[in-house]
Structure formats: structure tokens, C-alpha cells
Amino acid sequence: MRVSxxxxxxxxxxxxxxxxxxxxxxxxxxxxxxxxxxxxxxVPPEYIATVNQRPVYLSDYLDQLQAxxxxxxxxxxxxxxxxxxxxxxxxxxxxxxxxxxxxxxxxPDVRNALVAAVQSQIAVDATSQTPTExxxxxxxxxxxxxxxxxxxxxxxxxxxxxDPSGAKGAEALAAAxxxxxxxxxxxxxxxxxxVAESGLLAGEQVYFAAKLHLGDTLFxxxxxxxxxxxxxxxxxxxGRFHLLYMIANHPPLPRDxxxxxxxxxxxxxxxxxxxxGDREFKYLEDKADIxxxxxxxx
Amino acid sequence: xLFSLVVLGVRAAQRRHLExxxxxxxxxxxALDPELVRxxxxxxxxxxxxxxxxxHGGDLHGDPTHGAPDLIDGEWLYGEGRVAxxxxxISHGIRSxxxxxxxxxxxxxxxxxxxxxxxxxxxxxxxxxxxxAAFILQMNGRLPADSAAAARGQALYxxxxxxxCHTASAQGDPAIGAPSLRRHAWLYGAGAEQxxxxxxxxxxxxxxxxxxxxxxxxxxxIAIYLHVRSxxx
Numbered sequence: 108m109r110v111s112x113x114x115x116x117x118x119x120x121x122x123x124x125x126x127x128x129x130x131x132x133x134x135x136x137x138x139x140x141x142x143x144x145x146x147x148x149x150v151p152p153e154y155i156a157t158v159n160q161r162p163v164y165l166s167d168y169l170d171q172l173q174a175x176x177x178x179x180x181x182x183x184x185x186x187x188x189x190x191x192x193x194x195x196x197x198x199x200x201x202x203x204x205x206x207x208x209x210x211x212x213x214x215p216d217v218r219n220a221l222v223a224a225v226q227s228q229i230a231v232d233a234t235s236q237t238p239t240e241x242x243x244x245x246x247x248x249x250x251x252x253x254x255x256x257x258x259x260x261x262x263x264x265x266x267x268x269x270d271p272s273g274a275k276g277a278e279a280l281a282a283a284x285x286x287x288x289x290x291x292x293x294x295x296x297x298x299x300x301x302v303a304e305s306g307l308l309a310g311e312q313v314y315f316a317a318k319l320h321l322g323d324t325l326f327x328x329x330x331x332x333x334x335x336x337x338x339x340x341x342x343x344x345x346g347r348f349h350l351l352y353m354i355a356n357h358p359p360l361p362r363d364x365x366x367x368x369x370x371x372x373x374x375x376x377x378x379x380x381x382x383x384g385d386r387e388f389k390y391l392e393d394k395a396d397i398x399x400x401x402x403x404x405x
Numbered sequence: 406x407l408f409s410l411v412v413l414g415v416r417a418a419q420r421r422h423l424e425x426x427x428x429x430x431x432x433x434x435x436a437l438d439p440e441l442v443r444x445x446x447x448x449x450x451x452x453x454x455x456x457x458x459x460x461h462g463g464d465l466h467g468d469p470t471h472g473a474p475d476l477i478d479g480e481w482l483y484g485e486g487r488v489a490x491x492x493x494x495i496s497h498g499i500r501s502x503x504x505x506x507x508x509x510x511x512x513x514x515x516x517x518x519x520x521x522x523x524x525x526x527x528x529x530x531x532x533x534x535x536x537x538a539a540f541i542l543q544m545n546g547r548l549p550a551d552s553a554a555a556a557r558g559q560a561l562y563x564x565x566x567x568x569x570c571h572t573a574s575a576q577g578d579p580a581i582g583a584p585s586l587r588r589h590a591w592l593y594g595a596g597a598e599q600x601x602x603x604x605x606x607x608x609x610x611x612x613x614x615x616x617x618x619x620x621x622x623x624x625x626x627i628a629i630y631l632h633v634r635s636x637x638x
Contacts, residue, residue, distance in 0.1 A: 152424075152425045152428035152429035153428045153621035165428075166489075166493065166496060167505075169432075169489055170493065173489075179489070180431050181431060181433070227502045227503065229502070230501070230502025231498075231501055231502040231613075231614055232502075233502065234500075234501045234611055234613045235501075235614075237459060237613065257531075259516075310530060310532065311531055311532045313516055313528065313530065313531065315518045316528065357531075362602075362606075365470050366598075366602045366606075367606075368471065368472075369472055369593070369606075369608050369609070372611065373609065373611075
């Protein structure tokens with residue numbers, strides 16, 4: 108008589124299934140509680156380490172060795188190398204932990220640093236878009252007024268010390284002006300008419316400095332004088348009469364593109380940066396889901 | 406066909422191996438290894454031609470109209486010409502916006518109302534700028550038309566804080582990119598007019614950062630190539 112072995116075989120199968128399920132659950136549980144993502148233990152040669160798959164760059168490590176201990180890789184001691192590496196790993200772990208704790212959401216300093224970092228990245232993008240010479244030259248021509256030289260002048264500002272604000276003073280200055288226009292030398296005029304230099308202008312002055320020293324009224328008169336020209340007596344903001352004698356006037360002139368190129372490039376890049384920044388903001392704004400409380404709608 | 410594929414595969418593997426070696430060898434040591442130097446040349450030359458020649462010229466001798474320095478004359482604005490120094494400049498640039506870029510100082514524009522963006526310094530008069538230019542020319546063995554101007558310029562060199570960046574001996578400071586004023590390597594031209602213009606209006610050159618836009622092995626290769634070409638090794 109043949110005895111069926113089916114019940115035993117079925118029990119064995121069930122046992123094997125159960126064992127398989129248990130092993131599977133165990134493996135899943137282990138993986139769940141010790142998960143480190145899809146990890147690879149290979150460190151690419153350009154990194155000194157990876158921390159949770161984030162790179163710690165070899166170049167940064169070398170810079171840090173140099174900055175912290177003033178040593179190169181070849182001259183650093185084992186302790187120095189270990190210290191720098193430990194510090195960099197610690198920094199990476201703390202940065203990631205900071206993100207987990209949503210530090211950017213709560214700490215104004217972290218938020219500011221992130222905003223600055225994004226702006227820096229925009230600047231990097233702007234810098235990488237090197238303009239052609241033709242583009243720079245066109246920008247220079249469009250904004251020629253920005254690329255003028257600084258005007259400067261050498262002038263004598265005369266007052267009449269005896270009566271600086273009165274009619275006699277004005278008359279003395281007028282007479283001195285006639286003599287100067289006639290070509291008499293300045294020292295002789297000073298001696299003859301009892302007038303003196305105010306001391307507001309000491310030697311050559313760039314326009315902005317001359318304006319600061321003379322005040323608006325006198326400066327406006329001064330900057331229009333040609334070399335050798337003399338103004339009429341002018342009552343200035345200080346209440347005194349002044350006479351301006353222009354020895355040398357160098358008004359602003361457009362600087363050659365070749366000389367101004369560095370400034371042109373800087374300005375071009377700055378405007379590009381603003382444009383890229385605006386574009387980035389618009390893109391983010393379009394993608395974002397922003398709601399503003401109606402009660403506070405501007 | 407199969408043979409060609411095998412050859413290509415072997416070449417790719419060799420290249421990969423050399424890329425790994427060039428990155429894993431310490432920068433200064435790599436520049437002493439003839440095989441790595443040869444490989445660096447093969448990686449660097451096309452990258453330099455397509456990314457750097459636009460400013461520095463196809464022969465890498467720079468262009469004073471752009472303020473782009475000669476890359477192979479052995480004069481280094483930043484660092485001392487070590488491979489690691491050059492690599493840092495290529496990776497992160499100069500005033501590039503990259504937060505690791507070289508951006509510690511600029512040349513102030515001394516005739517401007519606010520000469521310096523980083524801190525307050527006094528403006529100079531145009532005559533003082535001419536005096537300073539005369540002093541710099543004299544330092545470089547070029548007789549200025551007015552020797553009294555050079556003497557006044559020498560005094561100004563101290564009082565206008567030039568020494569703060571260029572050092573008291575005018576040898577420059579490669580840590581901040583302040584060039585030597587005694588080496589005849591003039592970034593923006595050697596004429597009296599160009600030197601006066603630099604003092605009057607300032608300069609702040611820019612070099613893009615290439616990190617993330619060029620592979621690390623190519624950046625290292627360019628650094629090694631320039632280091633070797635400049636005779637620094």
C-alpha cells in the first residue's frame with residue numbers, strides 16, 4: 108500500500124515559506140534601521156572623503172591645511188592632517204544636521220547666508236558669460252557719460268580781506284580782475300589791489316573736491332572758465348565776494364575704451380548680474396505657490 | 406572591428422587611469438612625473454584653447470588691453486606658482502562671485518571721490534598721481550621727466566597707503582593679488598599714461614571660476630601645464 112507523503116511535504120513547504128518570510132522581514136528591518144542610502148565606499152580621487160555621500164574636496168582640505176597650520180600636504184604632520192580632516196567631517200555633519208533641524212527656516216543669519224550664497228552663484232553665472240569685445244564696446248558707447256575722466260582745475264580764488272562782503276571789497280576784486288585780464292601776473296595783482304587768496308583752493312583740485320571747497324555757486328562759475336579767464340566778483344554762500352582766476356581747467360573727457368575697459372567690463376557684468384538675478388527671481392516666483400493675506404495686501 | 410573596439414577600450418581605460426592618478430597624486434608631486442606632465446599637456450591644451458585663450462591669448466602671453474596676465478612668464482599675481490595655487494585660481498576664479506574666489510583686495514581709483522569699495526581711504530590730486538607714476542617708473546629704471554616728482558611720489562607711496570598692499574619694498578603681496586611694482590610685468594600696460602590711469606581709476610580684474618564647469622582632472626591638468634610651462638618647477 109502506498110502512503111501519501113503530501114501532508115509532510117506541504118508542512119515542509121509552509122515551514123520554508125515561513126523561514127523565508129522571517130529572513131526577509133529581518134533583512135528589511137535591519138536595512139530599515141541601519142539605512143545609509145545607496146552607499147559606495149569608493150572615494151573619488153578629487154575628494155579627501157565623503158560624508159553620507161557628500162564630498163569633502165581634496166582642494167579644500169589642502170587649503171585648510173595651509174590656512175590653519177601654514178603647511179602643505181607634504182610637510183603636514185599626521186596630527187595636523189587628522190585635525191583638519193576631523194574638522195571638515197564635523198562641519199559637513201553639522202551642516203546636514205542644521206538642514207534637518209530647518210535652521211534656514213528659523214535662524215536669520217543662516218537665511219542671510221543662504222541668500223548671499225544664491226546671489227553669489229548668480230554672480231558666478233554672470234562671470235562665466237564672458238562678453239565679446241564688440242559687446243563691451245557697444246556697452247561703452249551706450250553709456251559714454253559713465254566713462255569720462257575726472258575733471259580737475261588749478262585756480263586762484265581771491266577775496267578782499269579788508270571788506271570781504273561789502274561794496275569796497277567787490278570794487279577791489281573787480282579792479283584786480285581787470286588787471287588779471289590784462290595779463291598782469293597774479294602776485295603783482297595781489298600786492299597792488301590788497302586782495303588775497305581765500306585758501307579754499309590749495310593747488311590742483313579734482314572737480315568734486317573743488318565743489319566741496321568752493322560751494323555750489325562758486326564751483327558752477329569756476330568750471331565754465333577757460334584757462335586764463337577771470338570771473339566777475341561773485342557773492343558766494345559764505346556771504347563774501349570772490350574773484351576766480353582760472354590757471355588751468357581740465358574738464359571731464361571721455362576716456363578711451365582701452366583705458367576704461369576694466370570699468371566697462373565691471374559695469375557690464377553688474378548689469379548682467381542684475382538681469383540674471385531678476386530672471387532667477389521671476390522663475391522662482393512663477394514656480395512658487397504664494398498666497399498673501401488679503402488684509403495685508405499692499 | 407573587434408580589434409578597434411578593444412583598442413578604444415584600452416585607451417579609455419588608460420585615460421581613466423591617468424585621470425585618477427593625476428588627481429590622486431599630490432599636486433606638486435604630479436608636476437614632477439613626466440608621464441603625468443605629458444598627460445596634463447594633452448588635457449590642458451584643448452581646454453586652454455577653448456576657455457582661456459579668449460582673454461589670455463592663444464599663446465597664453467596675456468593681453469594688457471584686457472588686464473589679462475601672461476600665464477607662462479613665471480610671474481604670479483596670486484600665490485607663488487605652485488600647482489595648488491594655480492589650481493585654486495582656476496577652480497574658484499578671481500572676483501568671480503564664487504565664495505572661494507580670490508577676492509581680498511582691489512586696486513583703488515585714487516582720483517575718485519570714494520577711491521575704495523572696501524574701506525575709506527583719501528583721494529589724491531591729479532598732480533599726486535603723476536608723482537606716484539613718476540616714482541614707479543623710476544623704481545623700474547625708467548628716468549622720469551621730473552625727478553622731483555619721483556621724490557614726491559616716493560613720499561606719497563607711504564602716506565597714500567600704497568605700501569599696505571604692495572609692501573614697503575614694492576615687491577607686492579601674492580596672498581592678496583597685489584602685484585610687484587618692480588618686476589616689469591605690467592598687467593595694464595607699461596606706459597606712463599597707463600600706469601597713471603591705473604592709479605587714478607583703479608582696477609579689479611575678473612577671472613571666472615571653472616569648478617563645476619570643467620572636470621577636476623582638466624583643472625588639475627591645466628594647473629600642472631601652466632606650472633611647468635612657466636618654468637616654476
